[in-house]
Amino acid sequence: MGLVVDIKKKLGDFTLEVQFETRGNVMGLLGASGCGKSMTLKCIAGVEKPDEGRIVLGDKVLFDSEKGINLPPQKRKVGYLFQDYALFPNMTVLQNVKCGAGTIEKAKKYIKKYALEGTENLYPDQLSGGQKQRVALARMLSSEPRVLLLDEPFTALDNFLKSRMERQLMEIIEDKDKDINAHAEVIFVSHDRNEVYRLTHTIAVMEEGKVVDISEKHDLFRTPKTLASTLLTGCKNISRLAEDDKGYKAIDWGIGLKGEKYNKEKYLYAGIRAHDLRIAKTKDNLEYAKRDLDNNENVISCELVREVEDTFSVVIQLMPQNLENKTEYSLITYETSPAEWERIKNNIDTQNITVIIPEDSVIWMKE
Amino acid sequence: MDWFPLWNSIRIAGIACVIVFFTGIFAAYYAYRLPRVWKGILDAVLTLPMVLPPTVCGYFLILIFGVKHPVGQFLSQFGIQFVMRWYGGILAAVVVSFPLMYRTARGAFESFDESLAHAGRTLGLSESYIFWRIRMPICRQGILAGTVLSFARALGEYGATSMLIGYTPGRTATISTTVYQLWRINDERGAFTWVMVNLAISTVILLAVNLLERKHA
Numbered sequence: 203m204g205l206v207v208d209i210k211k212k213l214g215d216f217t218l219e220v221q222f223e224t225r226g227n228v229m230g231l232l233g234a235s236g237c238g239k240s241m242t243l244k245c246i247a248g249v250e251k252p253d254e255g256r257i258v259l260g261d262k263v264l265f266d267s268e269k270g271i272n273l274p275p276q277k278r279k280v281g282y283l284f285q286d287y288a289l290f291p292n293m294t295v296l297q298n299v300k301c302g303a304g305t306i307e308k309a310k311k312y313i314k315k316y317a318l319e320g321t322e323n324l325y326p327d328q329l330s331g332g333q334k335q336r337v338a339l340a341r342m343l344s345s346e347p348r349v350l351l352l353d354e355p356f357t358a359l360d361n362f363l364k365s366r367m368e369r370q371l372m373e374i375i376e377d378k379d380k381d382i383n384a385h386a387e388v389i390f391v392s393h394d395r396n397e398v399y400r401l402t403h404t405i406a407v408m409e410e411g412k413v414v415d416i417s418e419k420h421d422l423f424r425t426p427k428t429l430a431s432t433l434l435t436g437c438k439n440i441s442r443l444a445e446d447d448k449g450y451k452a453i454d455w456g457i458g459l460k461g462e463k464y465n466k467e468k469y470l471y472a473g474i475r476a477h478d479l480r481i482a483k484t485k486d487n488l489e490y491a492k493r494d495l496d497n498n499e500n501v502i503s504c505e506l507v508r509e510v511e512d513t514f515s516v517v518i519q520l521m522p523q524n525l526e527n528k529t530e531y532s533l534i535t536y537e538t539s540p541a542e543w544e545r546i547k548n549n550i551d552t553q554n555i556t557v558i559i560p561e562d563s564v565i566w567m568k569e
Numbered sequence: 570m571d572w573f574p575l576w577n578s579i580r581i582a583g584i585a586c587v588i589v590f591f592t593g594i595f596a597a598y599y600a601y602r603l604p605r606v607w608k609g610i611l612d613a614v615l616t617l618p619m620v621l622p623p624t625v626c627g628y629f630l631i632l633i634f635g636v637k638h639p640v641g642q643f644l645s646q647f648g649i650q651f652v653m654r655w656y657g658g659i660l661a662a663v664v665v666s667f668p669l670m671y672r673t674a675r676g677a678f679e680s681f682d683e684s685l686a687h688a689g690r691t692l693g694l695s696e697s698y699i700f701w702r703i704r705m706p707i708c709r710q711g712i713l714a715g716t717v718l719s720f721a722r723a724l725g726e727y728g729a730t731s732m733l734i735g736y737t738p739g740r741t742a743t744i745s746t747t748v749y750q751l752w753r754i755n756d757e758r759g760a761f762t763w764v765m766v767n768l769a770i771s772t773v774i775l776l777a778v779n780l781l782e783r784k785h786a
Contacts, residue, residue, distance in 0.1 A: 249687040275690035288688035292706040302692045
């Protein structure tokens with residue numbers, strides 16, 4: 203069926219300018235809070251009006267500023283799952299679901315389907331977080347929407363519940379073809395990269411109202427194209443680049459970077475993920491790295507600044523030695539398992555750590 | 570004892586309260602959705618009767634509805650004359666109690682979570698369903714408070730009422746104008762009786778409000 207969105211809307215400090223298309227895949231909108239993700243969803247649902255542009259669902263035009271079309275939300279068949287679920291507090295579970303279903307019989311069917319039997323006569327404030335979300339889902343899906351908009355649906359939940367609700371939501375999304383909501387387009391909005399990665403197929407990265415990167419999720423996390431998407435996909439080490447006759451130089455780390463020596467397009471930043479870094483811990487390793495070390499390419503001599511224990515990993519912060527201008531980007535973050543870090547620590551001098559940046563793990567950014 | 574002032578006060582306050590209930594809610598909902606600048610201007614105009622002395626409101630009412638003035642003259646062709654008639658008291662009570670309803674209702678609307686209305690729309694619910702079945706019930710506390718305050722204010726109205734409809738025993742007399750008249754002619758006992766009646770009504774209203782609030786808390 204497909205949903206085409208191409209809209210502009212002035213919002214206080216910036217202009218929302220969003221263009222994307224979905225074709226049966228789950229689409230993710232990833233961005234920091236206040237970047238215009240929710241406003242985009244509201245425009246699709248029709249509860250906010252874009253200044254100009256088009257929104258087309260299949261062969262149905264939902265909004266077209268040129269032709270003066272602006273279907274009311276009631277006629278769009280777009281389901282919206284709000285962050286706090288927006289259950290009507292003055293209605294029972296059954297009444298809430300009936301608002302979407304239309305009839306009591308249908309409402310009861312959905313209540314059964316989402317394991318809410320027994321809660322029919324309870325009010326929303328008597329429900330647990332998980333039940334609230336199931337009521338919101340039942341209410342939304344019973345109205346048989348052709349587009350599902352999910353606006354940070356897990357933000358209000360604790361971690362345990364979160365993973366359970368996530369699984370449930372995934373089942374619902376995958377269950378589409380067995381259900382009356384067949385072929386619904388799904389757009390999932392979040393600021394949590396892991397959530398978006400787990401739940402979606404294609405990801406659009408948004409910054410200050412604009413889509414700065416859009417690709418299939420594996421591609422996006424492997425090779426993000428912009429600084430914003432690199433940061434949002436969780437890359438912790440980023441340096442500005444300068445060009446000299448030998449190639450690119452990472453200013454903030456004080457080293458040269460191999461690969462991509464010459465390209466018609468100019469790169470401005472380079473990044474490396476914390477778990478992609480390698481630390482030379484044996485003689486062989488060191489020997490291998492020696493040549494690069496002499497060339498001052500892809501290898502940095504660092505000293506240990508601090509180690510922070512995370513739940514299942516250790517985060518190590520390192521500062522390059524022999525660096526004249528240390529900046530806030532100079533600090534290098536390396537992440538590994540606690541066991542591996544123990545092994546490394548026993549073999550090296552923490553005042554002189556040789557950090558290797560594997561060539562093929564470098565992320566190159568144009569903007 | 571002639572109970573007319575009690576009956577007259579209650580019918581004036583009752584009818585005024587019904588009128589103010591709808592106009593106040595309508596104005597509050599309209600103002601709530603306006604852009605900020607217009608909201609501020611409308612707010613000032615609609616709240617003015619609350620801060621003006623009631624006699625000034627009465628003066629303006631006479632200026633508009635007096636038989637010698639255009640609007641009053643026009644209405645008198647249809648036999649409607651607010652000056653010196655009991656239903657003129659409704660007009661006075663409406664003008665003076667309207668801001669209370671408007672203010673409290675607007676406050677209630679402003680604390681309403683708009684995503685509930687958005688959710689209703691995406692579910693296909695009509696605008697009137699959303700207003701009467703979702704917005705109003707959720708805002709009922711504020712609206713109820715506004716209604717009771719407006720009724721109490723209308724019941725106690727003196728200044729604008731006495732200017733517009735004066736005091737004619739058995740025709741335009743209300744509790745508050747009766748208290749003043751009886752006291753003026755040294756009928757201390759009569760004045761005291763009506764004071765006690767007024768006190769009783771007000772106490773009952775306030776107790777009822779407390780009870781209602783506790784029930785919903």
